[in-house]
Amino acid sequence: METQVAEKRHASSKECAARLSAIHDAIYVIGGKWKLKIIIVLREEGSKRFNELQRLVSGISARVLSNELRELELNGFVRRKVFDGRPVIVEYELTEYSDTLSEVLHALNSWGTMHRSKIRSEMQAAAQSDK
Amino acid sequence: METQVAEKRHASSKECAARLSAIHDAIYVIGGKWKLKIIIVLREEGSKRFNELQRLVSGISARVLSNELRELELNGFVRRKVFDGRPVIVEYELTEYSDTLSEVLHALNSWGTMHRSKIRSEMQAAAQSDK
DNA sequence: CAGAATCCATAAGGATACTG
């Protein structure tokens, strides 16, 4: 048995550190404003070409999209398929590994939906008390 | 029945837009480098005072911690408790609303853990082929 | 102790133009 000190109600510091580094890794590879959005679009709409993607992910610039796709490819979420011809056609598609994100995406999606409706009802209440 | 066009395999654009805005909201309030880390520490270690928190969330500066705590409070995740005295003591604790994040935290935690071990084994394989 | 204030460095990101 290890020496048992304080903090019974809470997890050990080791567990906390483990969670922190797991979250750290997750944020590192799928964090930021765009990566999950790109993945969602590719999931819902299927493989897409560069300009289509840029249209579908509203607000993203070509420069940023290009950078994000490169990182997503490096991290194994996206595959870049090149079809020769004139002009060359490039398609981006999700890899099987990107499926490992489905739990994360689902959780974020339902939390975001819940949160938004909470905010909306708070604003309603505020408007009510303003009258 | 609405007019049925293309894209049978994939969700409608409306669904996609809904998911995008849900994710957008989520990223907006819990995104960034620090918010989830602070929440995790408060979950695992219980309520904490400012300087304790700064120690536990490694790498964060006082300025950034202060800003993040303010936003977390505004968004209803954290409560700031002030105990008068000399010196004044301030404690930060999670609200009940922060519990709504548990699914998100769990998903991110297990994905991050899985991803890290995947990376580790890839590095092992690479080291192997280098010999 | 719990921060706010200030200053500064770096990163992220938008706009526009350009190219094979």
Next chain:
DNA sequence: CAGTATCCTTATGGATTCTG
């Protein structure tokens, strides 16, 4: 079409100092 290059603005965040 699929980006890249360049320039510029804004956001993020670290270090340090200061204060009630």
